Amino acid sequence: MIRFEQVSKVYPDGTTAVDGLSFEVAEGELVTLVGPSGCGKTTTMMMVNRLIEPTSGRILVDGEDIAGIDPVRLRRRIGYVIQQVGLFPHRTILDNTATVPSLIGWKRGRARERAAELLDLVGLDPKTYGSRYPAQLSGGQRQRVGVARALAADPPVLLMDEPFGAVDPVVRERLQNEFLSLQAAVRKTVLMVTHDIEEAVRMGDRIAVYGDGRIEQFDKPATVLGTPATPYVAQFVGADRGLKRLSVTTIERDDLEEPPIALLDEPARSAAARLNGAGARWAVVLGGEGELHGWVPADALRIAGEHGTVGELARRMVAWVPVGAPLKQAFSEMLQHDAGWVAVLDGSRFLGVLTPAKLHEALRRSVDADARGVGRDEVQFDSVADA
Numbered sequence: 154m155i156r157f158e159q160v161s162k163v164y165p166d167g168t169t170a171v172d173g174l175s176f177e178v179a180e181g182e183l184v185t186l187v188g189p190s191g192c193g194k195t196t197t198m199m200m201v202n203r204l205i206e207p208t209s210g211r212i213l214v215d216g217e218d219i220a221g222i223d224p225v226r227l228r229r230r231i232g233y234v235i236q237q238v239g240l241f242p243h244r245t246i247l248d249n250t251a252t253v254p255s256l257i258g259w260k261r262g263r264a265r266e267r268a269a270e271l272l273d274l275v276g277l278d279p280k281t282y283g284s285r286y287p288a289q290l291s292g293g294q295r296q297r298v299g300v301a302r303a304l305a306a307d308p309p310v311l312l313m314d315e316p317f318g319a320v321d322p323v324v325r326e327r328l329q330n331e332f333l334s335l336q337a338a339v340r341k342t343v344l345m346v347t348h349d350i351e352e353a354v355r356m357g358d359r360i361a362v363y364g365d366g367r368i369e370q371f372d373k374p375a376t377v378l379g380t381p382a383t384p385y386v387a388q389f390v391g392a393d394r395g396l397k398r399l400s401v402t403t404i405e406r407d408d409l410e411e412p413p414i415a416l417l418d419e420p421a422r423s424a425a426a427r428l429n430g431a432g433a434r435w436a437v438v439l440g441g442e443g444e445l446h447g448w449v450p451a452d453a454l455r456i457a458g459e460h461g462t463v464g465e466l467a468r469r470m471v472a473w474v475p476v477g478a479p480l481k482q483a484f485s486e487m488l489q490h491d492a493g494w495v496a497v498l499d500g501s502r503f504l505g506v507l508t509p510a511k512l513h514e515a516l517r518r519s520v521d522a523d524a525r526g527v528g529r530d531e532v533q534f535d536s537v538a539d540a
C-alpha cells in the first residue's frame with residue numbers, strides 16, 4: 154500500500170511541482186497518474202523511492218513512513234521501470250535482469266535462475282535472449298527486460314514511469330496487455346505515470362488526473378470518462394470520452410436480449426412455425442448442452458418445408474464475445490462482420506445477444522449508475538422502443 158498525506162514539493166527555485174497531495178494506492182491495485190507535461194507526475198513518483206524528498210507531508214509504504222527508512226533499503230522493496238529502461242550495455246540480458254537479486258546478496262546461481270524465470274514470464278525465452286546484450290534486442294524486448302528486472306527481487310511495490318512510451322503504438326498495446334495479464338498474476342501495488350489518457354484508462358484500476366500539481370479527479374476509469382469532476386478533466390479526457398468508455402464498460406447478463414432459439418436436432422418445420430408465430434426473422438441455433446452452434450434465417454426454415462433439421466440449415470456464428478468483455482469488443486465484432494447483433498457466451502454456453510440498442514443502453518446505464526453511485530442493475534431507462 155502507498156499512501157500520500159498532504160505531500161507538497163517545492164523545488165529550490167520556487168517551483169511548486171506538487172501541492173498538498175493526498176491519495177492512496179491499495180495493496181495489489183494499479184493506479185495511473187495522468188496529466189499534461191510538467192504537472193508533477195514524475196515528481197510524485199520519485200518521492201516514493203526517495204529519489205526526490207518532499208518539502209512537506211508524509212508518504213507511507215505498507216504503513217511505514219518512508220522518511221524513516223534508509224533509501225537504499227527502501228528501493229530494494231520497490232521495483233522501478235522507466236521509459237529509457239536503463240539496461241547496462243555491457244552486461245547480458247540475464248545479468249541485467251539479475252541485478253537487484255545479486256545486489257541484495259542472493260547467490261549467483263539463484264539470482265540467475267530467478268532472472269531466467271522472470272524473462273520467461275515477460276515472454277522472452279531465456280535460452281534465446283539471456284546471453285544477448287541490450288543492443289541486440291528490439292525496443293519492445295528491452296522494455297520487457299525492464300519489467301522483468303523490476304520484478305526480479307519480488308518487490309511488493311512497483312513504480313512505472315512511462316514504461317511503454319518508447320515503442321510504436323502496436324507494440325505498445327501488446328506490452329500493455331502482457332503487463333495486465335502479468336499483473337493479474339503477481340498483484341503488485343503499482344503506481345504508473347503516463348501522459349496518455351488511453352493508456353491510463355486501459356491500465357488503471359483507478360486513475361488520478363493531474364492538473365498543475367494537484368489531483369483534479371481520482372476514480373475508476375469508467376467514472377472519470379462518464380462523469381468528469383471538472384471542466385478541466387472533461388477537456389483532458391477528450392470529446393470522444395464516450396467512445397473511450399466503451400473500452401472500460403463490460404457486457405453484463407442484464408444487457409442481453411433473448412432471441413428466438415432453435416435446436417440443432419429439431420425438425421425445420423417446428424422451428425419455422427415457432428419463428429412465424431413470434432414474427433422473428435432468424436433464430437440462434439443451440440446444441441443439446443446449450444452451446445452456441447450458429448444461427449438460422451426464418452426464410453431458410455420455411456423453404457425447407459417438411460424436410461430436414463435445423464442443423465442442416467444453420468449457418469456458422471462468427472460474431473460472438475465472452476460475457477464480461479468490453480462493449481468496445483462487441484461493437485467491433487458487429488462492425489467487422491457487418492452484423493446487427495453479437496452472441497454473448499459464458500465459456501461455450503450461449504447467454505443471449507447484444508444489439509446496438511442494448512449496447513447503447515448499457516453505456517447510458519453505466520454512466521448514470523456512476524453519476525448516482527449505484528450499481529448498473531439499479532438503473533432503468535425507458536428506451537425509444539418502449540415508448
Ligand SMILES: Nc1ncnc2c1ncn2[C@@H]1O[C@H](COP(=O)(O)OP(=O)(O)OP(=O)(O)O)[C@@H](O)[C@H]1O
Nearest residue numbers: 164166168170189190191192193194195196197348
Ligand atoms: N529539479 C527541478 N528543479 C526545479 N523545477 C523542477 C525540477 N524538476 C521538475 N521541476 C518542475 O516541476 C514541475 C513538475 O515536473 P514533473 O517532472 O514532476 O512533471 P511531469 O508531470 O512528470 O512532466 P512530464 O510528463 O513532462 O515528465 C515542472 O514545472 C518542472 O519544470
